[in-house]
Amino acid sequence: xxxxxxxxxxxxxxxxxxxxxxxxxxxxxxxxxxxxxxxxxxxxxxxxxxxxxxxxxxxxxxxxxxxxxxxxxxxxxxxxxxxxxxxxxxxxxxxxxxxxxxxxxxxxxxxxxxxxxxxxxxxxxxxxxxxxxxxxxxxxxxxxxxxxxxxxxxxxxxxxxxxxxxxxxxxxxxxxxxxxxxxxxxxxxxxxxxxxxxxxxxxxxxxxxxxxxxxxxxxxxxxxxxxxxxxxxxxxxxxxxxxxxxxxxxxxxxxxxxxxxxxxxxxxxxxxxxxxxxxxxxxxxxxxxxxxxxxxxxxxxxxxxxxxxxxxxxxxxxxxxxxxxxxxxxxxxxxxxxxxxxxxxxxxxxxxxxxxxxx
Amino acid sequence: xxxxxxxxxxxxxxxxxxxxxxxxxxxxxxxxxxxxxxxxxxxxxxxxxxxxxxxxxxxxxxxxxxxxxxxxxxxxxxxxxxxxxxxxxxxxxxxxxxxxxxxxxxxxxxxxxxxxxxxxxxxxxxxxxxxxxxxxxxxxxxxxxxxxxxxxxxxxxxxxxxxxxxxxxxxxxxxxxxxxxxxxxxxxxxxxxxxxxxxxxxxxxxxxxxxxxxxxxxxxxxxxxxxxxxxxxxxxxxxxxxxxxxxxxxxxxxxxxxxxxxxxxxxxxxxxxxxxxxxxxxxxxxxxxxxxxxxxxxxxxxxxxxxxxxxxxxxxxxxxxxxxxxxxxxxxxxxxxxxxxxxxxxxxxxxxxxxxxxx
DNA sequence: TTGAAAGCGGTACCAG
DNA sequence: CTGGTACCGCTTTCAA
Numbered sequence: 001x002x003x004x005x006x007x008x009x010x011x012x013x014x015x016x017x018x019x020x021x022x023x024x025x026x027x028x029x030x031x032x033x034x035x036x037x038x039x040x041x042x043x044x045x046x047x048x049x050x051x052x053x054x055x056x057x058x059x060x061x062x063x064x065x066x067x068x069x070x071x072x073x074x075x076x077x078x079x080x081x082x083x084x085x086x087x088x089x090x091x092x093x094x095x096x097x098x099x100x101x102x103x104x105x106x107x108x109x110x111x112x113x114x115x116x117x118x119x120x121x122x123x124x125x126x127x128x129x130x131x132x133x134x135x136x137x138x139x140x141x142x143x144x145x146x147x148x149x150x151x152x153x154x155x156x157x158x159x160x161x162x163x164x165x166x167x168x169x170x171x172x173x174x175x176x177x178x179x180x181x182x183x184x185x186x187x188x189x190x191x192x193x194x195x196x197x198x199x200x201x202x203x204x205x206x207x208x209x210x211x212x213x214x215x216x217x218x219x220x221x222x223x224x225x226x227x228x229x230x231x232x233x234x235x236x237x238x239x240x241x242x243x244x245x246x247x248x249x250x251x252x253x254x255x256x257x258x259x260x261x262x263x264x265x266x267x268x269x270x271x272x273x274x275x276x277x278x279x280x281x282x283x284x285x286x287x288x289x290x291x292x293x294x295x296x297x298x299x300x301x302x303x304x305x306x307x308x309x310x311x312x313x314x315x316x317x318x319x320x321x322x323x324x325x326x327x328x329x330x331x332x333x334x335x336x337x338x339x340x341x342x343x344x345x346x347x348x349x350x351x352x353x354x355x356x357x358x359x
Numbered sequence: 360x361x362x363x364x365x366x367x368x369x370x371x372x373x374x375x376x377x378x379x380x381x382x383x384x385x386x387x388x389x390x391x392x393x394x395x396x397x398x399x400x401x402x403x404x405x406x407x408x409x410x411x412x413x414x415x416x417x418x419x420x421x422x423x424x425x426x427x428x429x430x431x432x433x434x435x436x437x438x439x440x441x442x443x444x445x446x447x448x449x450x451x452x453x454x455x456x457x458x459x460x461x462x463x464x465x466x467x468x469x470x471x472x473x474x475x476x477x478x479x480x481x482x483x484x485x486x487x488x489x490x491x492x493x494x495x496x497x498x499x500x501x502x503x504x505x506x507x508x509x510x511x512x513x514x515x516x517x518x519x520x521x522x523x524x525x526x527x528x529x530x531x532x533x534x535x536x537x538x539x540x541x542x543x544x545x546x547x548x549x550x551x552x553x554x555x556x557x558x559x560x561x562x563x564x565x566x567x568x569x570x571x572x573x574x575x576x577x578x579x580x581x582x583x584x585x586x587x588x589x590x591x592x593x594x595x596x597x598x599x600x601x602x603x604x605x606x607x608x609x610x611x612x613x614x615x616x617x618x619x620x621x622x623x624x625x626x627x628x629x630x631x632x633x634x635x636x637x638x639x640x641x642x643x644x645x646x647x648x649x650x651x652x653x654x655x656x657x658x659x660x661x662x663x664x665x666x667x668x669x670x671x672x673x674x675x676x677x678x679x680x681x682x683x684x685x686x687x688x689x690x691x692x693x694x695x696x697x698x699x700x701x702x703x704x705x706x707x708x709x710x711x712x713x714x715x716x717x718x
Numbered sequence: 719t720t721g722a723a724a725g726c727g728g729t730a731c732c733a734g
Numbered sequence: 735c736t737g738g739t740a741c742c743g744c745t746t747t748c749a750a
Contacts, residue, residue, distance in 0.1 A: 027743055038721045043745060051719060070496045074436035075743035078726045083433065085476070092462065096663075099458035103451065106479050115497060117444070118477045120465050137429045138474060251666050278667050285669060304455075307610050308637050310644060310669040386727055397737045402729060410735055434727030437742045721750080726743105733738085 026067050034067070035060045046071055077139070086331070087135035089119040089128070090146035095249075096303045097273075097320065101146045101175055104324035112332050114141070123149065129162045136169055142331055144173045148188075151177035151219035171334060173327050176318075177219050178344065185334075187327045187345045189318040191220050194349035195227030195270060198298045198316065201351075201359040202268045203235045207296065211266035213276045215249045224272050224300075247276055254279025259286065267295060268357075274299040278309050281356065297356040311355035319347045385426050393426070394419045405430055436498070445690070446494035448478040448487070449505035454608075455662045456632075456679065460505045460534055463683035471691050473500070482508065488521045495528055501690055503532045507547075510536035510578035530693060532686050535677075536578050537703065544693075546686045546704045548677040550579050553708035554586030554629060555593075557657045557675065560710075560718040561627045562594045566655065570625035572635045574608045583631050583659075606635055613638025618645065626654060627716075633658040637668050640715065656715040670714035678706045 028046075032039040037056060044052045045060045052060075063069075077083040088105055090098040102118065109116050117138060121131040128150065135143055143166060151174065152159035160179045166172055167183035174186040202210050212228045214221045229239050243266065247254045254276050258264070271277035277299030281291060289295045291311060299306050299315035306313035326345060333339040353359065387405075391398040396415060403411045404419040411419075422428075436442040447464055449457040461477065468475050476497060480490040487509065494502055502525060510533065511518035519538045525531055526542035533545040561569050571587045573580045588598050602625065606613045613635050617623070630636035636658030640650060648654045650670060658665050658674035665672035685704060692698040712718065 029743080039744080040721060040723095040746080041719085044720090047745080053719060056719080072437070072743050073497055074433055074440070074442065075726090076745080077433035078431070078437050078728085078743080079745045081433070081726080088477075093452075093465070094455075094459050094462045096453075096455065096458070099455070099461075100453050102458075102477070103453045103479055106452070106477055110478070115476050115478070115493075117474050118447075118461070118465055119469070119474070120462055134474075138432055251663070275663070275667075282669075304610070304634070305663065305667045308634075308664045308667045310641075388727080398728080399730085399737055399739090400735085403736090406729085412735060415735080431727050434742090435729080437727080437744090438729045440742080719750105722748090724745105724747085726745090729741085731738105731740085734736085 025072070026069050027072065028069075031060065031063055031067065031069050035063045081139065082141050083139070084114045085138070085140050086114050086116050086142045086144055087119065087138065087140040088116050088144045088146060089121050089131050089135060089150075091121055091123050091128075091149050093118070093120050096305070097301050097318075098146055100320055101324055104321050105144060105146070105175075105328065108325055108328035112328065125159060132162055132166050136166055140170060141335060142171050142173060144175065144327070144331075145177060146175045148177040148218035148220035149216060150174060151179050153217035154219070154222050155217070171331070173331055175320075175323055175327060185327075185330060185341060185343050187323045187330075187347065188223075189220070189320075189323060190346045190348045191223040191316075191318070192227040192230070194316045194318070194351065195224040195272075196231045197227075198270055198351060199228050199231035200234070201357070202270070202296060202298075203231065203237065205296070205359055207268040208237075209240075209243060209266045210268045210270055211243050211245055211264075211280075212270050212272075213245045213247055213254070213280065214272040215247055215276060221272055224270075228270055247279065249273045249275040251275050251279045251282060255282040255286070258283040269295065269297040271298065272300050274301055274303045274305040274313060274315055276300075277313055277315070277356070278305055281309055281313065292356050292358045296358060298351075299356075302352050306352070306354065314354045314357040314359075315352050317350040317352050319349055322347050384431070385428050386431065387428075390419065390422055390426065390428050394422045440498065441500050442498070443473045444497070444499050445473050445475050445501045445503055446478065446497065446499035447475050447503045447505060448480050448490050448494060448509075450480055450482050450487075450508050452477070452479050455664070456660050456677075457505055459679055460683055463680050464503060464505070464534075464687065467684055467687035471687065484518060491521055491525050495525055499529060500694060501530050501532060503534065503686070503690075504536060505534045507536040507577035507579035508575065509533060510538050512576035513578070513581050514576070530690070532690055534679075534682055534686060544686075544689060544700060544702050546682045546689075546706065547582075548579070548679075548682060549705045549707045550582040550675075550677070551586040551589070553675045553677070553710065554583040554631075555590045556586075557629055557710060558587050558590035559593070560716070561629070561655060561657075562590065562596065564655070564718055566627040567596075568599075568602060568625045568627070570602050570604055570623075570628045570639075571631075572604045572606055572613070572628055572639065573631040574606055574635060580631055583629075587629055606638065608632045608634040610634050610638045610641060614641040614645070617642040628654065628656040630657065631659050633660055633662045633664040633672060633674055635659075636672055636674070636715070637664055640668055640672065651715050651717045655717060657710075658715075661711050665711070665713065673713045673716040673718075674711050676709040676711050678708055681706050 028039045028042050032042045093099050119131045121128045163179050164181040172184045176188050178186045232239050247257050269280045277297050280297050284291050284295050299313045302315040302317040306315040330341045334341050387398045387401050391401045452458050465475050478490045480487045522538050523540040531543045535547050537545045606616050628639045636656050639656050643650050643654050658672045661674040661676040665674040689700045693700050
């Protein structure tokens with residue numbers, strides 16, 4: 001069966017349909033022919049242009065519905081140089097914080113008619129750079145970087161050059177990371193004050209040796225450490241290097257690391273993630289230390305883990321939902337209304353008190 | 360500044376570049392002109408066609424690299440009717456099982472050069488159907504449905520018609536769900552045998568009243584219940600309706616539901632998800648029941664929760680990684696080599712023994 | 719209010 | 735091995 005383009009045999013599509021192959025989807029030319037108008041008019045109807053007579057509009061709409069016409073997104077993308085798509089990159093979506101972020105982002109983007117293409121970049125700088133490049137080559141409308149590792153480790157400024165480079169082409173939004181540059185927009189939880197407050201409360205309750213447990217040099221981790229140090233200083237406490245404890249966000253790894261240390265004394269733990277905090281909790285369990293009496297522990301991100309453990313974990317709710325929603329709202333303002341938006345937003349956190357602390 | 364297409368002023372692109380706007384990306388025509396060949400040849404080089412002389416190839420390649428040329432994906436998509444994209448839909452990516460699945464899928468797809476567009480459909484039938492339609496309209500190469508809710512609740516066969524409908528257009532792959540139909544390919548954990556085995560072990564240890572706790576009527580939940588029942592029957596035990604306990608995959612909800620029941624006696628719990636199992640664990644803690652001596656509990660999916668709780672939870676590892684990898688391998692076979700592939704694969708599970716059971 | 723036609727940036731077939 | 739060119743399906747000016 002041959003279909004000449006000059007004489008499209010439209011109704012024969014049914015033949016394909018019934019054969020279950022549906023080789024060629026119906027296109028704008030078909031709709032135009034069936035409606036007895038030009039493709040320009042069909043296009044106007046599809047895009048809700050006001051300059052179409054109600055009568056024509058109705059007719060075309062009816063034909064479109066009857067044939068379940070869907071415009072070809074590629075052709076549209078080619079013409080408009082956009083497919084209403086945003087790229088989301090996170091180091092690892094298995095992490096509960098990241099997956100929650102992606103869930104929020106997707107939900108809000110979907111609401112605004114965008115779809116999201118997802119990338120898990122891993123934790124290597126090289127991989128991150130490669131993934132960002134890849135995303136840009138997909139001609140996404142916007143790039144969202146989830147997780148504060150994207151903001152570099154604070155040591156080498158050039159580590160974030162690739163983000164500034166990307167921003168030359170495409171607006172970049174960062175969730176919980178801060179990078180300075182044109183066309184880069186950041187939304188961060190106020191980790192400094194949250195950690196300051198947690199530490200302050202420990203001090204208030206008479207804790208003397210507060211262990212700060214962290215797992216990366218990310219932007220967020222640096223804010224948290226600064227908050228911890230500031231609270232110590234405010235109380236006139238010394239900042240002891242041995243009480244800054246680097247580990248992984250892994251329960252068993254953290255537990256074993258603590259068990260391995262012989263002469264580390266501490267009466268409380270400020271952790272930068274729940275997994276770490278629970279590692280400390282497991283350590284206490286094994287050593288027979290009672291929580292929160294002899295060891296108080298505070299986690300971060302208020303994940304499901306904080307409720308699953310025993311006793312349940314006091315944790316900082318970093319207001320991820322707010323962060324994500326705000327980000328998307330700003331994105332829409334920028335993309336669709338061309339409005340100016342803030343390049344940095346800070347969202348206050350909330351301490352969720354449970355039973356591993358006595359405040 | 361005007362650029363006429365008949366006489367493109369290629370080098371003037373640098374003007375744009377330095378102004379930081381980069382209005383028009385370099386295209387195949389530019390590369391062709393710069394290399395002194397036709398666009399057909401450039402296209403051949405881009406696509407690694409063998410019929411290009413090494414000399415020409417080298418020259419074109421050099422120009423492409425120098426100008427960081429990237430083919431326009433939309434134009435390519437339009438011509439090939441494919442953008443090497445797969446759509447992934449899951450009800451809720453906040454769920455740890457789902458996010459792990461997406462992580463595995465993305466990783467493998469990325470390896471094969473596909474990118475994935477993600478959708479979180481929620482738990483309503485209507486939303487699922489709408490989301491599937493939306494995805495299809497994006498002209499994805501394949502659709503992946505993650506989670507056994509997509510396989511319907513087993514009561515109404517028509518609930519899965521939309522999947523068969525989708526499969527007429529696009530191959531559909533299901534992770535841990537089973538739907539019969541042409542062009543639909545399913546990979547499932549062998550939940551029947553895993554649950555059979557867990558139940559059998561409880562029986563072997565003398566448990567008499569084994570509570571089966573589940574949270575949905577999904578395909579997977581039905582397999583698990585069947586395994587539970589089969590094990591009871593095999594041991595000559597009666598199947599008691601009151602020991603089939605429906606809840607949510609929510610720790611606190613499950614805990615409170617158990618606390619509310621007055622006359623429910625049980626000496627062991629077979630749960631279809633870790634969150635449920637931990638709800639039972641919390642219940643035991645509050646009631647002062649010792650685990651595993653007086654109450655044995657077994658979870659499912661071997662999530663991070665199983666390690667975070669106290670005591671740590673015996674859980675079924677449903678081999679999600681294997682499921683996902685196999686699915687992608689099959690997908691590639693089908694898409695790129697046109698090979699026939701199995702429409703159903705079953706992957707055996709593994710029971711990870713920890714301290715909430717005495718087997 | 720409508721239609722004709724020029725792109726958008728590739729791919730792939732057909733000649734040479 | 736290479737070039738010319740007809741699509742792919744839609745958007746958007748420009749005329750009518």
